[in-house]
Amino acid sequence: MPYAIEVDNLSKTFTGKREVRALDGVSFTVEEGTVFGLLGPNGSGKTTAVRILTTILRPDSGTARVLGHDVVKKGGLVRSLIGLAGQYAAVDENLTGRENLVMVGNLNHLSRSYVGGRANDLLEQFNLADAGDRPLKTYSGGMRRRLDLAAALVARPTVLFLDEPTTGLDPQSRNDLWEVIESLVGGGTTVLLTTQYLEEADRLANTLAVLDHGHVIAEGTPATMKADLGATVLEVGLPNLEDARRTGAVLDTLGPHSSIVNGTFAEVTVDNGPEAAMLGLRALDREGIVPTAFTLREPSLDDVFLSLTGHRTVEEAEKQQDDGTTRRRRRVRAAEEALPIATGEFS
């Protein structure tokens, strides 16, 4: 199968107040008609990779090709084949939804009659038909994102770039957007999406690359990655530090992964959640340990990082200074609602 995107040894350093090596020899390929997920925390280089692939930024070294065309040498051609929807929802506030779509269509040099019809179809498709002639100021965050995505689709791009398409959205809007993206892929479009949500990558992407400080630290399908990681995390809260330490030792016996003890909490990654939970409870009972909390949860991006790199995401490392209760509450929420792990992308 031919590649829609080929990235070879791409590097980019930003100079400024502080020198930042945003990409440091990144390589990956994306097959046509598939969804590729670039997963990583803020500052890992995801947005920089997208900006280079969409010809907005020039790489310092390395090459990037979209549908076989070099993004530096054939920028004009590449731009006519791609669509970009960004995390900043780059749509014009002062125009209506329809005017935004028509503007993008005109700038793609499509015929006026086609653009008019296409704008109608897209507004319909994205549940924006009623709001189409209202200025964007009246739109909700979710509506803006949908319009942003619609704008990226006006010219029916062969390759679509989605830079954190659902960051900051409520769960319902996120779900709506996921459905739209899934239907796009059914239509044969190649999609590269960046995300900091493991859940999002898991649901949408066929293959994944995990970025950390400008390096690809893991690549594969979501399934293999989760298998490597263990499917579930068992987390136990204890009344005191001594019990937590003893619980850590108990959790070590449940499987191949070693436990992590942090304050009054102990956790371990397990392959078979319910069975491990049952064994774990029995073992704790035998030791005479009574837990204050006992949770099974999906691994978060932070767990992936911890497992792959041995370090947590930057913000998470700072959070470790916090007391255990705060940390646990945050972690559980992160797992249940897939809240952002960190905020404040530098690029």
Add this chain to the structure above:
Amino acid sequence: MTTAITAPTLSGAPPATGIGSKLRWFVSDTLTITKRNLLAITRIPEALFFSTVQPIMFVLLFRYVFGGAINTPGTDYVNYLMPGIFVQTVAFGAVSTSIGLAEDLQKGLIERFRALPMARSAVLTGRTTADLVRNVFVVIIMTAVGFAVGFRPTTGVLPYLAGVLLILLFAYSLSWGFAVIGLSAPNSETAQVMSFPLLFPLTFVSSAFVPVDRMPSWLQGFATYQPVSVTVSACRALMIGGPTASWVIQSVAWTIGFLVLLIPLAVRRYRTRT
């Protein structure tokens, strides 16, 4: 939301190859961006309204408060004043180029434009053209205000229109300078405060409001021959009479000089800004 989206059959038209099609696209993209910027102006009519309030207050201030103390031999002060007001107004209006571009950068719109197969410089030509159209509107309003407070041009319609054309072109060339500022500023607020230190001496240390011969001699040279002053003098000559050719030539020379220097500078700034 679940409707299947049909397979992609169409992307943007293939990129322009010949000079002819490149030029055609440049023109059509410029028009698209111009239209977009003009629509934005009509969506916030308050902004346009209040941007004419300040020049109107200047007219009233100089006509009725300071004017009595300013001696302009050979002509009524109101006739002396209005050409100066026109130039001041369009020069201040050109600042909207820097604010608009800084805002587009800040909001990520430029990012979207950069990923589109459009003529890249159309973002700049569309912006400056829209600001030119806006200035035409402002000059019409200021002409009406001028007539209301007693401004009576003496040279006829054609020279008057020639004067208007001269100041509009001058303002257009200034827009490109403000484009460079807008593309260099971190945000629109800063773009605005970066623009005024440039504009203030140019409009006030000039012959726009007072004859320069009462200024200290070391200031007279600058106040007479700086670009705003020569444009005011040219416009004044075209509207109320006096030696014309030399001022018009100097004003046109400044305008052309600015365009030749500032357009490539702005385009380069746009290309390298990340």
